[in-house]
Amino acid sequence: xxxxxxxxxxxxxxxxxxxxxxxxxxxxxxxxxxxxxxxxxxxxxxxxxxxxxxxxxxxxxxxxxxxxxxxxxxxxxxxxxxxxxxxxxxxxxxxxxxxxxxxxxxxxxxxxxxxxxxxxxxxxxxxxxxxxxxxxxxxxxxxxxxxxxxxxxxxxxxxxxxxxxxxxxxxxxxxxxxxxxxxxxxxxxxxxxxxxxxxxxxxxxxxxxxxxxxxxxxxxxxxxxxxxxxxxxxxxxxxxxxxxxxxxxxxxxxxxxxxxxxxxxxxxxxxxxxxxxxxxxxxxxxxxxxxxxxxxxxxxxxxxxxxxxxxxxxxx
Numbered sequence: 001x002x003x004x005x006x007x008x009x010x011x012x013x014x015x016x017x018x019x020x021x022x023x024x025x026x027x028x029x030x031x032x033x034x035x036x037x038x039x040x041x042x043x044x045x046x047x048x049x050x051x052x053x054x055x056x057x058x059x060x061x062x063x064x065x066x067x068x069x070x071x072x073x074x075x076x077x078x079x080x081x082x083x084x085x086x087x088x089x090x091x092x093x094x095x096x097x098x099x100x101x102x103x104x105x106x107x108x109x110x111x112x113x114x115x116x117x118x119x120x121x122x123x124x125x126x127x128x129x130x131x132x133x134x135x136x137x138x139x140x141x142x143x144x145x146x147x148x149x150x151x152x153x154x155x156x157x158x159x160x161x162x163x164x165x166x167x168x169x170x171x172x173x174x175x176x177x178x179x180x181x182x183x184x185x186x187x188x189x190x191x192x193x194x195x196x197x198x199x200x201x202x203x204x205x206x207x208x209x210x211x212x213x214x215x216x217x218x219x220x221x222x223x224x225x226x227x228x229x230x231x232x233x234x235x236x237x238x239x240x241x242x243x244x245x246x247x248x249x250x251x252x253x254x255x256x257x258x259x260x261x262x263x264x265x266x267x268x269x270x271x272x273x274x275x276x277x278x279x280x281x282x283x284x285x286x287x288x289x290x291x292x293x294x295x296x297x298x299x300x301x302x303x304x305x306x307x308x309x310x311x312x313x314x315x316x
Contacts, residue, residue, distance in 0.1 A: 005046075005066035007031070012061050020047065021055040024065065035069075041117045044068035053116065054128060081122045087142055087296045092151040093287045094119065094126065097298040098143045100275035104134040119145060133159060133235065138253075141168070141280025142298040151288065158285060159235060165284040168230040168240060169217075169300070169316065171277035171307065172249040173263050175224050182213045183243045187236050196256050197238045199246040210236040212243055220311040223264060225252065227313055229281075240278060252277040252307070268310045274303050281316075 009027045016023060024036050024045075039045050040053050046066040047059060059065070079099040088095035096119060098104070103114040116129050130152035132144040146152035158164045186200040186207035200207045211233040219226040226249070230240050244251050250258030253272035264272065284295040300308075300315060308315050 006069045007065075007067040009065050011059055011063045011065065016061045017058045019055060020045070020052060020057045020059045020065075023059045024067075027065075028067075031067075036067075039067055039069055041120060043114065043116075056128075079118070081118045083122070086122075087298055088287070088294065089123075090287060092147050093155070094123075094129070094145040094147060095283060095296050096143055096145060098135055098140055098280075100138050100140040100301055100303070103137045104131060104143060115143070115145075132156060135280055136238065136241075136278070138275035139168075139278045139280060140275070140298070140301045140304070142283045142296055143280065144283065144285075154289060155285070162233060163285070165282075166232055166235075166280065167282040168232070169279045169281045169304075170228045170230050170240060170244065171252040171304075171311075171313075172226055172228055172244050173224065173252055173258070174249045175219050175226050176214070176216055176228075176247070176249060178216070180213065180215050181247075182211065183247060185210045185243055185246065187239065187242060190237050194256075197236070197242045199242055208234075208236055210234045210239045210243065212240060214247075217316060218313055220313055222312060223268075225264070225311055225313070227308070227316070230278075241276070254278075265310070268307055271303055271307045271310065277304055277307060279304055 007028055011023055011027055013026065015026060021033055021036050021040065024031065025033050037055055040055055043051055043053060044067060045052055047057070048064055079102045081096065085097040086094070087097050096115070098115060102118060119129060120126055126147060128147060130146040130149065132146050132152055132155045135141065135143050144155060146155055186203045187210045188198045188200060188207055190197055203209065213231040213233070215229040217227045217229055232239055241251050241254055241257050245257045253276035279300055280298060282295060282297045284293060286293050305315055
């Protein structure tokens with residue numbers, strides 16, 4: 001991971017305030033506007049220590065900028081998006097079927113691909129995109145991208161008020177003793193050293209309430225594996241993964257929270273090494289204030305379908 005920026009500068013001049021892309025061209029003549037726009041897309045530009053992705057963002061005299069440029073020789077290839085991955089598209093909102101192992105947003109590690117550049121490569125007309133919510137890197141499925149700030153604010157309000165309904169599909173190790181169960185937990189923040197959350201037995205100062213309804217859809221006949229529908233009422237980091245582990249039903253392929261390979265037939269175990277088996281299957285929401293609700297369903301990724309076939313589980 002690059003910890004030292006390739007360029008740093010403090011902006012000044014009579015031309016300010018100005019758009020950040022134009023201001024940086026003036027401040028750093030060795031960088032082209034195209035290069036700066038690419039760095040914005042890749043999440044490699046920080047304004048006063050906060051990432052900025054929008055080229056039209058205004059900057060002022062005294063603003064500090066750090067630029068991290070991706071190196072083309074070490075950049076990892078991005079999972080490709082195709083037209084079939086566009087689940088919903090209007091002037092205000094995109095819903096994309098995110099493939100597993102494509103990050104929702106950029107990190108300082110510029111060799112790792114993420115969603116927004118992949119969408120812009122597919123849809124160059126989408127100049128402004130706002131991440132409304134996130135999916136874990138290995139989690140596939142439906143993810144919303146607002147095409148303007150008012151839509152991002154409106155959808156964010158719906159999320160906070162829990163009016164957007166989400167359904168996930170999860171393959172877990174073990175067969176639940178129940179058909180339906182609502183798990184009410186208190187989750188810690190993500191630990192910086194391990195990158196995981198833990199479940200507390202009761203509410204504490206640093207925990208956040210998390211509630212998920214789990215429903216058993218079907219199970220494998222040859223080994224203890226179940227396909228669950230997961231409906232989170234809250235949207236905490238790693239919520240479903242941590243709660244499944246707490247229920248002794250760890251998510252298949254989850255490298256952070258469990259090792260379920262020994263429980264599986266060899267051909268299924270090999271498939272779980274690619275990514276964990278959690279998929280954002282359906283979103284139900286109002287795309288705009290004066291629009292009727294829509295329901296969007298994301299097809300399962302190829303590897304998920306292969307594992308279901310190997311295990312003899314009928315895909316939903």
